[in-house]
Amino acid sequence: MIETAIYIHIPFCDHKCIYCDFYSIITYENITNYLSVLKKEIANYATQFAHQRKIISIFFGGGTPSLMEAGYIGEIIEEVKRKFSVNDDAEITLETNPGTVTKQKLSEFKNAGINRISVGIQSFDETDLKFLTRIHDSETAKQTIRDAYEVGFENLSLDLIFNLPNQTKEKWKKNLEEAIKLPIKHISAYSLILEQGTILNKMVLDGKVKMQDIEHDADLYEFTIDFLTSNGFEQYEVSNFAKPGFQCVHNNAYWHYKEYLSFGTSAHSFANGKRWWNLSSTRFYIDAMNKKGNAVAGEETLTQDQMLDEYVMLALRSSGLDLDILEHKFENNWYERNKSTIDEYIAQELISLTNGKLVLTAKGFVVCDELLLHFR
Ligand code: SF4
Known part of the structure; x- marks a missing residue:
């Protein structure tokens, strides 16, 4: 059986945050149509892909999936379970924004089948929250986590953003x-990234906001690793930290190069050596689904070399690169080709090689992108 993850994109948002470049819309007129075409897309893909696959995770991302009623999310989960073979212990995550849920609604999400909540908090500092144009304040964010815990969600995650304009190390430490x-x-x-096309990008171009420099960013990042690893969290990817036993199955599917099927506007899938992606407009997505049963906007077939590069990059950004598995999968002499670079990185304590596994050190994670550029 091929272990496969499923991603569902819910594009609806209350408003557009200034830094956001995810596909999202702030009109709700298509909510009902969207649900029916999502179910159609799930059913259509199941005829092609359900055979010999075990679903290990379902992840509702967005957008703001927690704006939806629990029944809406429940119908999608049921459809996935009807059409695919979903593991009994599959991780089922709902991205949740503070200010969109009550304790009662969280309880309903739990009854609908959600077993992991990922809360988009971004900061506990009121000035930062206003700057980021989030709809919630710090207390609402904390209460969302407490409520989720009290209704029985044990697997709880939160997102924070660092290196915001004017954010000192002291301020960031308070957040952690x-x-x-x-x-x-x-x-x-995550470090604040200036994405093209965002309101923040325009503010920076207009000179209204000044981003901090990369040295400050690296300093905050190093501090984050130190702080969280000394407080019981293990770093299992560049930006992700978990208590033992609580690494995100869905994220690990991406980083361990497992296959994933994604449904909804702008969703990207990867299976059978191919990657494809859906139209980035909810109206066009719905029209295409109704007219031809799929909304694929483009696709690419990956070459062995592309797959090798991606595999190496994803493994090194996360739990490490097992050289035996790599050789077995690709038979490409990657290690021999890169031995001198690896030896140099080991000497600089950027990477370690233990029991045939290459793992970035905390120092290596800080310059991860730069390091990866030198492998061939
Ligand atoms: S709530 Fe999330 S998806 Fe929606 S605009 Fe803000 S950052 Fe983007």
């Missing part, structure tokens, strides 16, 4: 301190 006081098992900590 607030985070670990909460009953969470997982933290994703």
Whole structure:
């Protein structure tokens, strides 16, 4: 059986945050149509892909999936379970924004089949939250986590963003301190990235906002690794930290180069050596699904070399590169070709080689992108 992850994109949002480049819309007129074509897409793909696959995770991302009623999410889960073979212990995650859920609604999500909540908090600092144009304040964010815990969600994650304009190390430290006081098992900590086409990008171009430099970014990142690893979280990917036993199955599917099927507007899939992606407009997605039963906007077949590069990059960004598995999968002499670079990185304590596995050190994670450029 091929272990496969499923991603469902729910594009609806309350408003557009200034830094966001995810596909999202703030009109709700197509919510009902969207549900029916999502179910159609799931059923159509199942005829082609359900055979010999075990679904290990279902992840509702967005957008703001927690804006939907629990019944809406429940119908999608049921459809996936009807059409695919879903593991009994599959991880089923709902991205949740504070300010969109009550304790009662969280309980309903649990009854609908959700077993992991990932809360988009971004910061516990009121000034940062206002700057990021989030709809919630710090107390609402904390209460969302407490409510989720109290209704029985043990597997709780939160997202934070660092290197915000004017964010000092002291301010960032306070964020991390607030985070670990909460009953969470997982933290994703991302550096603020200036994405083209966002409102923030325009603000920077217009000189209204000044981004911080990369040295400060690296300093905050190093501090994050130190702080979280000394407080019971293990780093299992560049930006992700978990208490033992709570690594995100869905994220690991991407990083361990497992296959994934994705449904909804702008969703990307990867299976059978091919990658394809859906139309990036909810209206066009719905039209295409109704007219021809799929909404694929483009696809590519990966060459062995592309797959090798991606495999190496994803493994090194996460739990490490097992050289035996690599050789077995690709038979490409990758290690021999890169031995001198690896030896240099080992000497600089950027990477370690233990029992045939290459793993980035904390120092290596800080310069991960730069390191990866030198492998061939
Ligand atoms: S809530 Fe999330 S998806 Fe929606 S605009 Fe804000 S960052 Fe983007």
